[in-house]
Amino acid sequence: MNPKIIKVETVIVDLPTIRPHVLSMATMYQQSMVIIKVFSDDGIIGIGESTTIGGLSYGSESPEGIKLTIDQYITPLLINQDATNIHAINQRVNKYISGNTFAKAGIETALLDAQGKRLNVSVSTLLGGAISTKLGVLWTLASGNTDTDIEEAKQLISENRHNTFKLKIGRNNPKKDVDHVSAIKKAVGDDIKITVDINQAWDESTSKKWIKVLEANGIDLIEQPINKTNFDGLARLTEYFSIPIMADEACCTIQDAYKLAKIRGGSVYAVKIMKSGGLYNASKIAGIGEGADIGMYGGTMLEGTIGTVASAHVFSTYNNLTWGTELFAPLLLVDDIVKKPITYKDCCLEIPEGPGLGIEIDDDKIEKYKRK
Template identity: 50%
Template sequence: MPAIIESITTQLVDLPTIRPHRLSMTTMACQTLVIVRLRTSDGIEGIGEGTTIGGLSYSAESPESIKCNIDAWMAPLLIGQPADNINALMARLDRHVRGNAIARSALETALLDSQGKRLGVSVAELLGGAVHKHLAVLWTLASGDTQKDIDEAFQRLDERRHQQFKLKLGANALRDDLRHVESICAALDGRAGVQVDINQAWDEATAVQGIAALEAAGVALIEQPISARNVCGLTRLANRFRVPMLADEAVQDTGDGLTLLSAGFSGAFALKIAKAGGPRGALALARTAQAGGIGLYGGTMLEGTIGTAASLHAWSALPSLEWGTEMFGPLLLKDDIVTEGLRYHEFGVDLPRGPGLGIALDEDRLRFYSRP
């Protein structure tokens, strides 16, 4: 008799950030996690996380919509079903639910955690096995102040925590953004790599001007300079410059991957479990990219430890991640809701050991940070 899914509950958890995190479309002082707890008839609890950035400023899902749509529409499709066939359960969701990739990802993570615990294996093992146990992790400098960012970078380098840095552009005038990047590149020259993320803030003409200057300053990678919908524009920029373009908002899942490949895009894809509807969808996109000769980057939606661990299990299953990862979400948060956090050291993070995600909730802190 397979175990049956008996209940699925969701909680909104608000965790303060260690400093304001400034992106082109929002400044975050707090991150909201949607925590999913999925209980089955054999007494196992699987946990998952659905997280976005800045309310509705990153995608069409907000923390509140993730919670509401799981509670009202998605959980009822899963409750009463056998818990051990994740392909069948996700196919059932696919039949009845459009969109809502972040909510799906939270549920798929909880199902994988549950099944891993049931079989006594890690999520990475469920996904075929870990090729890597330690993954490189960059840090985003986004305090909004150039000197603070430089000080923060040197601190991270001295701690041997990060040696690649991402800068967030697009909130300021182009001239000011370029001055900011040039100062940081000059300060870090030879000690660390720098890449930038514009989060769609530029039009193509601004991008041509900006990228020429960024390339000259030694920036290694340019993430989503223009609108996610402008696939032809991103392809033109990738063909025009030597510095590679990283598609983020433009590539959610395999469908987008195929569109970019068909348009002739060359560059790299940012994988995120939240964009692809879960770890399995993100790995499917990775395979599409690999088939098209596109490099991979392990992306974050600035998730807490549960979402970050789920991503790490997925990324660990990939033979190569040419551009490393940005799985630093938990380090941006002042506190955590798990008993033991991830281990960051030697410019990267260790894959947590299973069963399941290898992560346990701290009930007291979860209660403290949960919305009433």
């Protein structure tokens, strides 16, 4: 008889960041994560994480709302269900709960972690196997000060910790932002890749004017310059420029990926397990991209170690992860809630070995940082 789910626990953990992290929609001083435990009657406990950025500034789910959704709505759907049949559980949850992809992603992560432990295999093995156990990881320069960002980039390059950097712009007038980015690219040199994330801050005409300047200054990739609903505009920009245009907020669901692929709305997709609703959907988006010759970029919602490792497991299975990942978020936090932190070395993240996610929660740290 297959094991049944008997209990689900959630807690919000607030971890401070090592510095203010400046985004177009918010400035982060801490990251709030919903940590999930799913208990089964065979004694296996699966762990998951649901995390967003800046409360409600990024999307329609907040940490408090995610916890409530899981506690009040998802958990009753899980109790006494077959813990090993993750597809059946997903179908059941999706039937009764619309949207709430962040909450669903954390639950699915915990179910996969538990099943991996049960079978003594990794999550990536459950998904078909890792093509590589090391994933390239960029770093976001987000102090907002040009000289500070240049100094930080050069230090990380000298340590061989990162050779690709991302800059979030859109809060200032375009000329100031473009000058800032261009100065950093010039300082670090042609061998270092620079991605620019505009976070939907520009309209289409502004994008045409200033992406041209960014392209001329050697920027390597442009992320979501215009509103996420303007699929046709994203397609026009993709056709207009030779520099790759990446769909992020526009590409959340499997349906989004399909619609964008049909009109060539972006030559790169940023895949995030939170916005897609879990690892299985993230795999399906990569499959659509592979069929349409669209490169993948392993995105982050600045999750802690649990969500970051879950993302790494699924990204490791991609044939078309041509733009690496941005799974740096645990390095942005002052502390960790797992017993053994992720290893970052030679500009890569090393996926932990062991069953399930391959990590173990530190309950003392959870107690220290949990929201009272």
